[in-house]
Amino acid sequence: MTFKGSVNARILTPTLIVLIVVAALVGPRGVDSTLLLRDLWSRGLSGWGWLVLVQLRLPRVLIAASTGAALSMAGAALQTWLRNPIADAGILGISAWGALGAVLALYLGLSAVTPWAQPVMAAAAALLALSVLLLARQRAESPERLLMLGVGLGGIGASLISLVLSWSLPDWKASRQIIAWLLGGLDGRTWVHAAAALPLAIAGMALLLAEHDGLDALRLGPLEAASLGVDVPHLEWRLVVGTGLLAGAAAAGAGAIGFVGIIVPYLVRSTSFARHRHWLIHSGLAGAAFLVLADLIARRAPGAGEIQLGVLTGLLGAPILLRQLLIKQGHAQ
């Protein structure tokens, strides 16, 4: 399943804009969207409709877009770096460590002191995990081995999250906050959260985009990249910082969201794989559109309440990943 010959920025950009507008105008299930439109039409900027749109809906939609873009771009860069099409922040354990940083900020009560605590601690923990991976890179003979190291690293991160969660159980409010956050979602996100997550995401994206040439060469392996004049150790550190910032921004903005970093770059790779200048931008735009749409579905889905966004991306993403693995296995046999 790929969008052969059809995905490019000319299609993705208007699609994303339309989705953002629709997602901002459409509220949760049970809320009549026409009321908001009527208020906006009759009272303009002074009505409650404008307040709902700007103060409640827009930050949520922007965080969804930036999280989708961040996860997808980080996934694309990691897939090139490790020469593995199923590498992403989730598989490599980076998201688990980002989540651990954010959970610690919640458990220690730091997120109540400053909105910056969660994104900064999430990014710091993600960077720590990536640095361990980079150091292990010197010893790991193959990308597959590094992937296994990442899985192990993720296991440690997940265990530490469980430990923090078990510590927090006596405090019902804190443990509920942590569980809700771990399920991944955008409920109750405001400009405060956006102001904390967006700068990290923008910085990470700028870092990766600035390295598009190096990434092009790195696709041929570190030795070929070096022979093409790329300072490989320098590039790898920049990739670590860039993807760490993106994983941290995503974890802080929307909690634990899985599979976006694998499936989105995979879906757009057939048309824009050749140059990272295109692949990164297309992955970012498609990832943003995907998560805005997923959040819209999560809000409007039938059931007792909203589906948590992380649950939805898992339900959508896992079958695509399984399909990809089965196809690869079929080719190998």
Added chain:
Amino acid sequence: MTQFALSAQDIVAVRQQRRVLDGIDLCLIPGQVASIEGASGVGKSTLLHILAGLLTQDAGNVSIAGCALETLAPRERAQRLAIAQQTPVLPAELSVLELVRLGRLPHKVPGTGVLNWFWQESEFDAEPIDRALTAVGLRSLAARTLGSLSGGEQRRAHLARVLAQETPLLLLDEPTTHLDQVTAHQLMKELQHRAEQGTAILMVTHDADWVSRYCDHELRLENGRLSALQRPNQRKISR
């Protein structure tokens, strides 16, 4: 005084407690074509990688056009020498043209990261890419993905990527392996043409026929040391 295109003094490389290279001295002047032969595992590729700055030697010095290799920035190094690996990584999804275009990366005008986005291949870049594709006979397959090519065609695509770098020094590891006679001849003619224009070429090869027809110097690597082979050389005789 002649400036050497490549100069290596007393290169020592120890791998797994074995002295693979044990005091290698080697000089190439611009326009010279030399070949290295030797048994498998004797250290030919290791030597080539050290000369290209991709592996670090345990002792000795390498200079490219009078500059110590370790003082050159990676980009400067890639503007002065190109290396064709024996077993390169070739992503199946990449097209031949995209691969060959990467050979122009060292010559890209540096700019800030954001401005770099908008870099497109200029006319200056189109010519070396075209020349390289023509040299290996892959012009008609430029749009094909590497995954759809045969082993020999993939090898040619890699060589075109190396030729597109248009450096004054070429290091080639088994350039004619997997190539048919016609393509191998075409490639060697191109290398000869480049040598006549001043490119120094050092190649690892077992193909005695090509060596005798196109190389000025034949060297043998044995027990960690290089020695000159005394064999009549057609190209030298014809000069």
